[in-house]
Amino acid sequence: CGLLCLAASSQHGVLRDHPGVPSTADIISTVEFNYSGDLLATGDKGGRVVIFQREQENKSRPHSRGEYNVYSTFQSHEPEFDYLKSLEIEEKINKIRWLPQQNAAHFLLSTNDKTIKLWKISERDKRAEGYNLKDEDGRLRDPFRITALRVPILKPMDLMVEASPRRIFANAHTYHINSISVNSDHETYLSADDLRINLWHLEITDRSFNIVDMKPANMEELAEVITAAEFHPHQCNVLVYSSSKGTVRLCDMRSSALCDRHSKFFEEPEDPSSRSFFSEIISSISDVKFSHSGRYMMTRDYLSVKVWDLNMESRPVETHQVHEYLRSKLCSLYENDCIFDKFECCWNGSDSAIMTGSYNNFFRMFDRNARRDVTLEASRENSKPRASLKPRKVCTGGKRKKDEISVDSLDFNKKILHTAWHPLENIIAVAATNNLYIFQDKVN
């Protein structure tokens, strides 16, 4: 039954659980599946990364297949202090991106506002015993007591997962990094801040190339910033970046070293009848994602998600309203700063569906083929194991039906900014403040 039969996995669907008073350090700031979907990485405001691994099929525990359990936890970034500007640099993880797997170890890039790190996550399930120069405790043996030589033997041990930083890419961003994206060549990646995009080689940490620079000569003229950037999934010379003015520029790195002139410019003409003082703010794009096929891209602005055909710059091919009922509340949302919330969006593996978050712990899924959409809620009460999620509805006016929630009752502190979709199956991860929910299609 497709999208509508999502249920929590048997672990109550809530991982990374923080009952009681949560600290702000536990607020999840990014969620990302790896290329196979077996690993799910989350980053939080405290600079920690927690990786979950999907359980393998196990005949003795048939219901456990598909459960995600903690695989590795490590501190990726620490708070720093910029002495020049007397500013603290937050340790919050803004983005995590996995590298395609090339050997037994897993690699991911994690970034805070200023520094990107390449982490290697490897398993150790054997250890050597029978050293000559030291005994089992690790203490050095007295050389005079060594009378015979032996060859150390590898013996199995409890699985240990180690994370070690392999590269640190620092000091290349004056402004706050909002995006990183691994290139399809698997050798380079981009990092984007508010005004610039840099190209890195994964092996080289002391140098990066600046490929986009939106900083005006005179900062007083600054009117537009970069909000997100991504490499094309197949064409290693193509990247897109979105702006606070609701535009997307596609750049081809073959045409020039500095991609200041875009190859394509995507902007939907404004509807003059709905123009207001908030038009520009709500048109600001908070996320841009290529489809897996590479033919389309999706942009998220404050009220809607738009799907664009890369061959048509004049307007999107689809527009999906996320929470249009907020349009009449824009002034209040401006006052409490919610209008600046940056929601992300994601595609499913076959590009037939898209998902994005909203307020009140609601998230929305749109089936592009069937032209259906559904609102679901990520909350403890709704996540009984193996119980289906009930569709939710927001009442926009007039009589409120039973089970509907009125716009004025929405909790704007419960925002779902980060969601991820398994690359192959109908499994989704939803971050609700400091809780992570995993939902699976019951048909599986």
Place this chain on the structure above:
Amino acid sequence: MFARGLKRKCADHEEDMGGALAGFRAVPSYSLQRQSLLDMSLVKLQLCHMLVEPNLCRSVLIANTVRQIQEEMTQDGTWRVAAPQSTGRAPLDRLVSTEILCRSMREQDGVHPAPGMGDDHVLGPGSELSTVTSAQTPRDPQNSVWEMDSPRENRGNFQKSLDQIFETLETRNPSSAEELFSDMDSSYYDLDTVLTGVVSRAEPGPCDGLQGLPPVATPASSSSCKSDLGELDHVMEILVET
């Protein structure tokens, strides 16, 4: 919604009472809403100006909103500021003052919405303000603060305050006076560059080889270092005026 006649009466009443009855009107006028949006935006800009790490995207969006309001108010001739206070503070101070929101109530007396605008654009609380004109605002030279009755002077000072906000956004205004004066000793910069380089590479990175020297600074960071020194005048000006 009130009938036309009744609304006009309220507006006249408001003039006489100097806005004191503003709270009794159920539906605020478009110009009052616009003014309070402008004031809210300026407060937001100042607040983020004082925060340690201003979010540049948010600041740019708010500043653009302020510019739009300013342009529209210039277009319909309502862009003017009341006469300078007897205390002799420059109009710039009003923009950085925390009593901005109170000011919007006091200044509404005598402000007439442009003909034809009043009733069509009266909206409920929380509704959007409509029809922004996109006229270019000429950048006027800085006129004397004491020049009377010229709307251009206010735009010039207003522009100046927006510019200062962006300049100090770039250079990150230090949050305390001590830090401000510590920046004046240029020998600190050399030491701090090294410290920053060391701090950011504090984690063990076996593949990075020897890390004795900090990495070569990018052109962006070294120019902001120079501009930190250069922008001290602006920073001092703002601190002194507040």
